[in-house]
Amino acid sequence: MRIVLFGEAARLGVLEGGHVLDLAAAYTESLRRAGASSPEQVAAERLGSSLGELIANGSSALDAAEEALDLARRDGFDPAWSLPLEQTRLRAPWPGRRIACVGGNYADHLAGMTGGFSMEAVTAQARENGQWGFWKVPSEVAGPGDELPYPRRTEYLDYEGEAAVVISRRGKDIPADRFEDYVFGVTLVNDVSIRDNMGRPFPMSYNLAKNFDGCVAMGPVIVVGEQLSPLSLEVETKVNGETRQRFDTSAMIFSFPEVLEFLSRDLTFVPGDVISGGTAKGTAADSTPRPAEGEKRPRELFLDPGDTVEVSSPQVGVLTNTVS
Numbered sequence: 001m002r003i004v005l006f007g008e009a010a011r012l013g014v015l016e017g018g019h020v021l022d023l024a025a026a027y028t029e030s031l032r033r034a035g036a037s038s039p040e041q042v043a044a045e046r047l048g049s050s051l052g053e054l055i056a057n058g059s060s061a062l063d064a065a066e067e068a069l070d071l072a073r074r075d076g077f078d079p080a081w082s083l084p085l086e087q088t089r090l091r092a093p094w095p096g097r098r099i100a101c102v103g104g105n106y107a108d109h110l111a112g113m114t115g116g117f118s119m120e121a122v123t124a125q126a127r128e129n130g131q132w133g134f135w136k137v138p139s140e141v142a143g144p145g146d147e148l149p150y151p152r153r154t155e156y157l158d159y160e161g162e163a164a165v166v167i168s169r170r171g172k173d174i175p176a177d178r179f180e181d182y183v184f185g186v187t188l189v190n191d192v193s194i195r196d197n198m199g200r201p202f203p204m205s206y207n208l209a210k211n212f213d214g215c216v217a218m219g220p221v222i223v224v225g226e227q228l229s230p231l232s233l234e235v236e237t238k239v240n241g242e243t244r245q246r247f248d249t250s251a252m253i254f255s256f257p258e259v260l261e262f263l264s265r266d267l268t269f270v271p272g273d274v275i276s277g278g279t280a281k282g283t284a285a286d287s288t289p290r291p292a293e294g295e296k297r298p299r300e301l302f303l304d305p306g307d308t309v310e311v312s313s314p315q316v317g318v319l320t321n322t323v324s
Contacts, residue, residue, distance in 0.1 A: 001065060002221040002317075003185065005051055005091040005143075006083075012047060012054055014069055015221055018085050019077040023047055023054075026068035026081035033071075052095040055168060055184050056271040062224065092143030092218045093187055095166065095272030099136035099216065100263060101191055105253050105278030112286025126253045131262050133278075134207050136191075142217035147324035148192055149214040150305045156195035157303040157323070160279035161237030161311035163249050164189045165230045165256055166222055167273040174264040179257035182269065185222035186230045188311045188319045189276045190237075192216060195285050195302070218274075220317045228315050230256050230277070237282065238310040239303070245282030252277055 002015040014021040024043055031039035046064040048054045054061045072082060104110045104126060107119040114122065142148055150157060168184035194209040230249060237245035254262075259275055281287070284301035291297045303309070303323050312318040 001062070001069065001224045001226065003051070003054070003065075003093060003224055004219075004221050005093055006088045007091075008089075010051075010091045012051060014065060015085065015090075016069065016072070017077070019072070019082045020085055020088050020090075021069060021072050021077065021082045023065055023068050026071050027064050029081055030067050030071045050096075051093060052097065052272045055095055055166065058169065090144045090220050092141040092146070093220075093222045094141040094143075094218050094274070097167075097270065097272035097274065099138070099141075099164075099189075099274045099276060100259070101133050101136055101162075101189075101210070101276045102131065102252075102254060102259055102278040103133040105133075106247065106251055106280035107253060108247075108251075108281035109279055109283065109286050110253075112281055112283075115290070123253055131254050131259065133259075134210050136216050136276075137211055138213075138216055140213075142190075142214060142321055144220040144319055144321075146217065146321055147214075148190075148217065148309075148321050150303070150323050151194060151212050151214075153197050154194045155302070156284070156297065156299055158193045158195050158284045159237060159239060159244070159303060159309045159311075160191040160193060160283055161235050161245050162189040162191055162276045162279050163187075163230060163233045163235050163313065163316075164218070164274050164276040167260075167269050167275070168271060170268060170270050172264050172268040174260050174269070176255075176257035176261040179260055182260065183230065183256075184271070185224040186228055186233065186316060187218055187222045187274075188220075188235070188313060188316050189274075190217040190309060190311045190319060190321060191276060191279060193283075193285075196297075217311075217319055217321045219319045223316055226315075233315060234313055235280075236310075236312050238312070240308055244284075244287075244301075245280055247280035247282075249277055251280065
């Protein structure tokens with residue numbers, strides 16, 4: 001099932017076969033046909049009124065969504081409860097919660113960022129040093145087709161295609177071997193990054209190179225079930241149609257289960273939290289040679305206003321954004 005948010009009101013939906021199913025409308029109709037009293041109220045209680053509530057409502061909400069989808073599959077995608085995809089706008093499937101981003105989590109990217117050490121050496125050193133990362137704290141997240149504003153203070157704006165998991169339930173001290181019990185679904189992220197004007201490297205900082213308007217895009221859907229494992233997911237990033245990144249999440253230095261176990265030692269995760277697993281080689285930063293002393297860094301591979309970035313996966317879809 002491919003959960004989406006759509007339209008100006010960011011309604012809950014399911015994407016299937018070129019149609020967006022309005023979950024509340026379709027499930028209400030399914031309940032009405034089954035003879036339920038107050039079907040609108042029952043639908044609202046089971047599905048919730050937001051993506052965060054849908055996730056928190058757990059299996060009962062997903063069962064309700066499946067019933068709604070069964071109605072559409074049986075009787076067709078009636079205009080009373082669905083829209084053709086081209087007639088609506090998909091929004092970022094962001095539950096409005098925290099976004100944890102793993103840093104330096106692919107050896108090939110890390111090797112490019114640190115001066116070309118071997119993959120084996122980089123991996124060994126990374127695991128010895130332990131996990132690190134940062135939090136994205138946006139008020140808004142860009143969705144499919146949304147523009148990404150170009151920050152005025154940068155010359156070196158970078159893209160980072162990533163796979164991410166959405167957490168399904170509340171938990172703390174979560175063992176890695178229970179990871180699957182805490183996964184709602186899988187989506188894609190573009191971790192947009194400023195590579196200059198980052199300020200002095202304090203041990204703790206506001207991390208403004210990762211937090212600014214337009215610093216993250218997510219979507220186009222959250223894939224729930226479908227026997228899709230975030231532990232082996234293909235991801236590709238294109239800039240203006242040119243392939244820049246192509247990788248599989250099986251190459252992560254620290255796997256999603258390891259990250260969840262590490263972060264949940266002292267931090268309680270809640271439904272709708274997101275963990276983005278990091279990026280592989282092919283970013284502008286790891287692909288651009290280091291300049292000689294006194295020379296300016298080449299910026300040909302970095303983003304400019306008007307550039308289009310596509311982060312895609314055969315299993316998830318395509319997240320497309322244009323820099324404005």
